[in-house]
Amino acid sequence: MKFAPVAALLAALLVSGCASVNMASPDESSSAKQFDPPSPGHAGVYIYRNSFAGKALKKDIWIDGECIGESAPDVFFHTEVEGDKHHTIDTESEFTPNRLELMFEAGKNYFIRQFIKIGLFVGGAGLEQVTDEQGKEDIAD
Numbered sequence: 356m357k358f359a360p361v362a363a364l365l366a367a368l369l370v371s372g373c374a375s376v377n378m379a380s381p382d383e384s385s386s387a388k389q390f391d392p393p394s395p396g397h398a399g400v401y402i403y404r405n406s407f408a409g410k411a412l413k414k415d416i417w418i419d420g421e422c423i424g425e426s427a428p429d430v431f432f433h434t435e436v437e438g439d440k441h442h443t444i445d446t447e448s449e450f451t452p453n454r455l456e457l458m459f460e461a462g463k464n465y466f467i468r469q470f471i472k473i474g475l476f477v478g479g480a481g482l483e484q485v486t487d488e489q490g491k492e493d494i495a496d
Contacts (some may be wrong), residue, residue, distance in 0.1 A: 378430075387401075387431075387433040388494060388495055390464055390487075390491055392462055392463075392464070393435045393438070393461075393462065393463075393464065394435060395461070395462075396437065396438050396461050397435040397436060397437060397438050397461060397462075398435065398436055398437075398438045398459035398460060398461055398462070398463055398464070398465060399433065399434075399435055399463070399464035399465065400418065400432075400433070400434050400435065400436055400442075400444075400459070400464075400465050400467065401431055401432070401433050401464060401465070401466045401467065401490055401494060402416055402423070402426075402431065402432045402444065402467045402468075402469060402482075403430070403431035403432070403466070403467075403468060403469065403490070403493060403494050404426045404427070404428060404429070404430065404431075404468070404469040404470070404471070405428070405429060405468070405493045405496070406428070406470050406471055407428075408470070408471045408472070408473075408478070409471030409472075409478040409480075410428045412471055412477070412478050412480075413425045413426060413427050414426050414446050414447040414448070414469065414471070414480040415446065415447040416432065416444065416445070416446050416447075416469065417443075417444070417445040417446075417452070418434065418436060418442060418443070418444055419436070419442050419443055420443070420445075426446070426469050426480075431494050436459055437459075438459055438460060438461025438462065438463075439458075439459070439460060439461050440458070440459060441456060441457065441458050441459075442456075442457060442459050443455070443456050444456075444457070444467055444482055445482075446469055446480040446481070446482050447480060448479035448480050448481070449477055449478070449479035450479075453479070453480060453481050453482060454482075455467065455482040455483070455484065457484060464487065464490075465484065466484065466485050466486070466487060466489065466490020466491070466493075466494075467482055467483070467484055467485070467490075468482070468483050468484075468485050468489075468490070468493065469481070469482055470482075470483065
């Protein structure tokens with residue numbers, strides 16, 4: 356009966372993900388792609404995934420422990436966080452979440468790319484900060 360604890364763990368992992376998030380309207384998406392400065396005292400955060408690898412996989416993303424949604428290929432998230440503060444961004448991966456900790460300066464936009472990497476059992480995910488130019492180009496496509 357060594358299989359029972361493993362099955363229980365897998366079942367718990369399957370139900371512990373983010374709730375689904377509604378997609379923005381085409382107008383809202385176009386507006387976010389203008390990359391306007393964030394509201395006063397805040398920093399803008401764009402998180403996206405544009406890689407071909409792992410297209411069938413969806414991975415949860417959290418900012419400061421709050422789930423913002425489940426990523427998919429060619430989908431981006433845009434939100435604002437309190438500026439001039441450290442924030443953590445986590446993504447679901449194969450065994451444990453991968454974390455990126457950054458200082459977000461008020462008045463600026465930040466671009467974070469999520470990428471899928473080959474794993475032992477299933478693909479994992481990682482995060483990296485990219486330049487404004489790279490992030491804007493990737494999201495605009």
